[in-house]
Amino acid sequence: MSPPPPPLLLPLLLLFLISATTTEAASASPIATLPPSPSPTSSPTAPSTKTPSPASSPTPPTTKTPFPSINSTLNPKQLRALQSLDIPTAQDPCIQPSPHNATICDSSSPFRQLVSLRLSNCSSELSLSYTALKSLSTLQSLSFTNCPVTPIRFPLDLAISLHSFTCIHSLKHLTGIGLSRFVNLTDLTVSNVPVNTSGLYAVLGNMHKLRSVTISNANVTGYIPKHLLFNLTHVDFSGNRLKGKIPSSITLLENLESLNLYSNALTGAIPDNLGDLISLKNVSLGSNSLSGAIPDSISAIPDLAYVDLSSNKLNGTVPKFFAEMKKLRYLNLENNEFHGVLPFNLTFMKRLAVFKVGGNSNLCYNHTILSSKLKLGIAPCDKHGLPLSPPPAKDSSSGGDSESDSSDYNDEGGDSNSKKEGHHGPNKVVLGVAIALSSIVFLIVFLILLSKRCG
Ligand SMILES: *[C@@H]1O[C@H](CO)[C@@H](O)[C@H](O)[C@H]1NC(C)=O
Ligand SMILES: *[C@@H]1O[C@H](CO)[C@@H](O)[C@H](O)[C@H]1NC(C)=O
Ligand SMILES: *[C@@H]1O[C@H](CO)[C@@H](O)[C@H](O)[C@H]1NC(C)=O
Ligand SMILES: *[C@@H]1O[C@H](CO)[C@@H](O)[C@H](O)[C@H]1NC(C)=O
Ligand SMILES: *[C@@H]1O[C@H](CO)[C@@H](O)[C@H](O)[C@H]1NC(C)=O
Ligand SMILES: *[C@@H]1O[C@H](CO)[C@@H](O)[C@H](O)[C@H]1NC(C)=O
Ligand SMILES: *[C@@H]1O[C@H](CO)[C@@H](O)[C@H](O)[C@H]1NC(C)=O
Ligand SMILES: *[C@@H]1O[C@H](CO)[C@@H](O)[C@H](O)[C@H]1NC(C)=O
Ligand SMILES: *[C@@H]1O[C@H](CO)[C@@H](O)[C@H](O)[C@H]1NC(C)=O
Ligand SMILES: *[C@@H]1O[C@H](CO)[C@@H](O)[C@H](O)[C@H]1NC(C)=O
């Protein structure tokens, strides 16, 4: 792992600069980033955000190209399209950063082209025109947030140009067929807008480059597709009406970092081999109707940080392996059908930001290990490991607020020492008083006896 020899450093640095700029605004059109020859207008290192100085010493031939004067302004057609979308254009929209990063342009010539457009908080009078969208077919990223405009059919050129499409509480409604035309997407986010589709596969089936997908609170019905054989890293289908089982083929998504299926109507067991998802950090399967036990394979996921299995019908015992998961910060198992003795101690619970197990009527905690002050929302165990009594009613509400939950532990942590003092405190006082009293009595008796003897 010794540093590369100096002659290697400059090309590496250059490569880094290029990749840094291309991942940002300047990724531009293929013509600009993949020049057949070093033409003055197409150097990808051109954007003035990077200082040219590091590459100015004797260097490989590529840097001999003079920096082009990017002096062109936005393509006039696109300028008109922006005006029709209420984007202020008094200032050149290609000057960075534009307000709210609404517009990002490439560096092509003679006119720069838009590569990214973000519309937010649109006026309700705004309307999309096909002509305007057609002229924006250079866009790679298009985002609508709080834009209640009437949706129209997107021109095909634009649909296949997009790498990223975001629609949050916008466009009133979408169709699966419309979305499925965005075949080059790597990122798809649709949230809080109903999507009329026969199922997720109809939307995603042709998006072979997808890396991150959110289709949440979109009223989508049907099943989770068996074939999500992409390089997905983020999957969020929360807040829909998906039914059926979680297909075990989901464990083929070996780069998956977050899986959110919260609040659907999923049934059946959690796939036994869920632990094959070794990149997983967040998993939320809460608020479904999943049954069976928590699979042991989960213990093999090294970086798991966030686990929400709440409000299902999961049973079996609570696995002890959670206590061994070093990265775990959030564990919500409440409102299930777990039984047995809770296998955790205070050390573990204090390490978590949120820990919830309430609403499992057959689960209990060992009161020699955990204090009732923790308000876990479950009963203490008897000596056979069965719940002693139903949990006090007030406890069941403690699951509601995560903040107060975690502070409960902190209070408890502080208390656990002082609590012992508290127990011993009164005893010591009583003992002290008793000793003092008895010694006074003894003294008086002694004095009386003494005085009688002497007297
Ligand atoms: C760049 O534009 C400015 C005004 O915006 C102009 O004065 C200058 O001559 C232009 N430079 C080139 C090289 O076109
Ligand atoms: C605009 O983009 C820059 C660089 O990509 C980023 O640092 C900044 O936070 C963004 N601003 C807004 C308001 O999104
Ligand atoms: C949109 O409106 C919300 C709240 O009304 C505000 O917080 C947000 O900053 C606005 N975003 C833009 C880009 O104007
Ligand atoms: C998008 O996908 C189509 C195939 O449907 C392909 O021909 C085209 O080159 C892709 N475009 C971009 C910009 O990646
Ligand atoms: C969801 O779909 C159902 C029936 O398919 C419909 O009645 C309901 O209005 C939809 N909800 C939303 C928010 O679109
Ligand atoms: C959903 O799509 C189907 C078939 O395309 C159509 O018959 C139905 O009216 C649509 N529903 C809504 C609410 O748009
Ligand atoms: C998945 O990603 C890896 C590297 O991240 C890449 O080598 C592979 O080609 C990708 N596969 C597909 C189907 O995109
Ligand atoms: C996991 O969840 C936490 C808390 O909700 C969030 O901050 C984090 O960004 C998520 N990480 C991933 C990879 O989704
Ligand atoms: C757990 O639930 C499954 C499926 O509902 C059931 O078959 C099994 O008997 C249950 N196990 C226990 C220990 O209750
Ligand atoms: C708490 O449990 C963990 C894991 O089971 C264990 O390593 C640790 O020693 C326990 N701590 C105490 C104070 O019992």
Ligand SMILES: *[C@@H]1O[C@H](CO)[C@@H](O)[C@H](O)[C@H]1NC(C)=O
């Ligand atoms: C509770 O913990 C104590 C001390 O570790 C142990 O002796 C006892 O068997 C446990 N009780 C139950 C019901 O697990």
